[in-house]
Amino acid sequence: MDEPEHNSREVYDPHSIVDKWIRVWEQRRVFEASGLTDDEGDDRSRAYVVSMYPYPSGDLHMGHAEAYSISDAVARFLRMRGYNVLNPIGWDSFGLPAENAAFRRDLDPRLWTYANIEVQAESFRKLGVSFDWRTRLHTSDPGYYRWNQWLFLRMYEHGLAYRKSAPVNWCPVDQTVLANEQVLHGRCERCGSEVAQRDLTQWFFRTSQYAQRLLDDMAQLEGRWPDDVLAMQRNWIGRSAGAYVDFRIDGRDEPVRVFTTRPDTLFGATFFVVAADAPLAEELCSPEQYGEFMAYREKVLTETEMDRLAADRPKTGVYLNRHAINPVNGEEIPIYAADYVLSGYGTGAIMAVPAHDQRDLDFARAMGVVVRVVVDTGEPDPRETGVATSGGGILVNSGQLNGLRMAEAIAAITSDLERRGLGESAVTYRLRDWLLSRQRYWGTPIPIIHCPSCGEVPVPDQQLPVRLPESGYELRPEGGKAPLASATEWVHVVCPLCSGDAERDTDTMDTFVDSSWYFLRYPDPHYDAGPFDPAGVRRWLPVDEYVGGKEHATGHLMYARFVTKALYDMDLVHFAEPFTRLTNQGQVIMNGRAMSKSLDNLVDLQEQLTRYGPDAVRVTMVFAGPAEEDIDWADVSPTGSVKWLARVWRLAGEVHPAGHEETERGDLTVRQRVHRLIEETTSLMEGKRLNVAVARLMELTSVLRKAIDSGPGATDPAVREGAECLARMLSCFAPFTAEEVWERLGGRPSVIEYGWPQADPALVAQETVTCVVQVAGKVRDRLEVRPTVADEELRELAMRSEKVHRALGGAQIQKVIIKAPALVNVVPRKS
Secondary structure, three states, X not given: OOOOOOOOOOOOOOOHHHHHHHHHHHHHOOOOOOOOOOOOOOOOOEEEEEEOOOOOOOOOOHXXXXXXXXXXXXXXXXXXXXXXXXXXXXXXXXXHHHHHHHHHHOOOHHHHHHHHHHHHHHHHHHHOOOOOHHHOEEOOOHHHHHHHHHHHHHHHHOOOEEEEEEEEEEEOOOOEEEOHHHEEOOEEOOXXXXXXXXXXXXXXXXXXXXXXXXXXXXHHOOOOOOHHHHHHHHHHHOEEEEXXXXXXXXXXXXXXXXXXXXXXXXXXXXXXXEEOXXXXXXXXXXXXXXXXXXXXXXXXXXXXXXXXXXXXXXXXXXXXXXXXXXXXXXXXXXXXEEOOOOOOOOXXXXXXXXXXXXXXXXXHHHHOOOOOOOEEOOOOOHHHHOOOOOOOOEEOXXXXXXXXXXXXXXXXXXXXXXXXXXXEEEEEEOXXXXXXXXXXXXXXXXXXXXXXXXXXXXXXXXXXXOOOOOOOOOOOOHHHOOHHHHOHHHHEEEOOOOOOEEEEOOOEEOHHHHHOOHHHHOOOOOOOOOOOOHHHHHXXXXXXXXXXXXXXXXXXXXXXXXXXXXXXXXXXXXXXXXXXEEEEOOOEEEOOEEOOOOOOOOOOHHHHHHHHOHXXXXXXXXXXXXXXXXXXXXXXXXXXXXXXXXXXHHHHHHOOOOOOOOHHHOOHHHHHHHHHXXXXXXXXXXXXXXXXXXXXXXXXXXXXXXXXXXXXXXXXXXXXXXXXXXHHHHOOOOHHHHHHHHHHOOOOOOHHHHOOOOOOHHHHOOOOEEEEEEEOOEEEEEEEEOOXXXXXHHHHHHHHOHXXXXXXXXXXXXXXXXXXXXXXXXXXXXX
């Protein structure tokens, strides 16, 4: 190391160092991955770290600062551990918010979007995120959405993209379709307006075809993805095993097939329900009930699915004056149209067993329908309590099934239905096909041409991209039609097959299509022979570390998994799961509530950066708690982070310049403390317990401060060794300050190029001491433990002791007294 020059009057300035080190990093190309698409002679192990890309709705906000502080700490750590790291950046730049902002300002969405991208890009640089900027992509570039269209056409060729009429969530303000996950409590998540139901012809991806594989492949993700995310996906897919049952309808040739998970309760089916908005309901309605039914149906169409499924909602319906025949006992049961059954699930019809399903029971009580108990669960009679008994038990009132238990009865009734041709065993899924049509301008045009003679005609690959029109359109055309439909010159084209007059499809794709594969393009965002460079994908994919919010569990993360599996089946990628490990970050809130303008509790990131500097903001984000937990900005202290970083900076200025003395000759106690903290911090970083890792660096700072002030002093080689290790590890969290500290210690840039420090096993090894374990004051065991053992660990070790358990003799514990590392006294409760 070169000898540094220090000015005693210098003061730590977290702002002046930012531009200096940005220039150094860019000049040295510190964060560029080696060999994006070829080895370039680099035999290091590769690590691909991706944070969910940002939407350019303005400048970066506090949530961005948290997410990228986490992902950047992971990327920097892996880079310092010797990995060839790819840490890319792109923008999710299509979408409704930009279109709405452009409409309000009478701007082209391009101007709004790309101006915001440049603002965010500069903020990322100021935040010190270690991106490889060569990977930069924008999903609104024609060079990107061309491949959205190419992928759509491959899906279409393989039968995975199709068009049909379906009821959809319609936002009357934004004038577009919303996916179910974009409707919150019956309102548009974007504008808050009440959502209505409409029947529209829409494009879908056939995600339901992959339901079981999406479930099965979660085995690869166990222990690598958060358990709650996997649980949310399982619930969203909603696998149900049961049986299809065919009900004959009076006056109808074809039976109606329903699915039930409880075929054992068929003898308790006392009525039949069809979704009010299903075509079947109108077909089955008798002429004398038609007027009442249509009025009811119109009312149902104004309600969202979430509202209709609410458990506490009063049950309503209309009797259709028709009957179904129960296939197990020949009983005629009345048919109703109701709102609590949805047309998009299964066949849009159900058999209703009110004694053993709460919604059916609520409906039966409202309509005065018979309730018949067919499973004796040992619980009170639902006809008296109004509470359905949904568990297992012994079958009663069920003919030949009487006396059987649930599993036996399911097998018996299913076998009988199959033998008689009235049903069969089945598995169904709650997962529905992905509705991807949007009536917007600022999105990827769907590459289909509609010809009166040829029908649906895919746009030939060589004519891609189908570009958005740059003029001649209206963002909010009258009559609720799609913006692209107003671009008449753009719409009218020649059919590629017959050369006759035809029209383009005027829908654009859901922006979840853009994000379902963007991580595949990062290794070469300029690749022009396909959506992604096969060589780059083979080298870097699947993603090793993916960082983002758990709110994407049933949206983006599900869609990315589906698209990856579809591409795998097309032999376009070599893996079926896109993200090997997933880390969720919590939200940044203020005073216990989500930040919003309406609550007047927004914290401006730029103001925080101006006041405290980027390093202090990053440290505060990471130190606040585990990554997955919310951060209440009212409870944290950026000022405290500034003070700690200033302590580290001042300490570096006091450390004696490097000489020729051997590190091994440094103070042994200091070296042991330093190396034990290196080992602990390394383990914490590997487990992504970043907040505790920062705490260990703070502890190391205190160790070195004490060594200088009241120990061997600043000239001791152990102190220099500790300061150098601190600077290197600090670079994961406070990169600008770490570079300054390294420079003050005489190091050449960049500190990250010097790698992560290695703990010396000989120095880490600790002598043990004997801990006496007492029960009620009497010695029952002795444990060999580290001198620095923590109270909780000591308690756990003592409670594992068989001798302690024997002495307790089953007595409850009143309290445990711990005086680490020498004593544990277990006090039993007096009987």
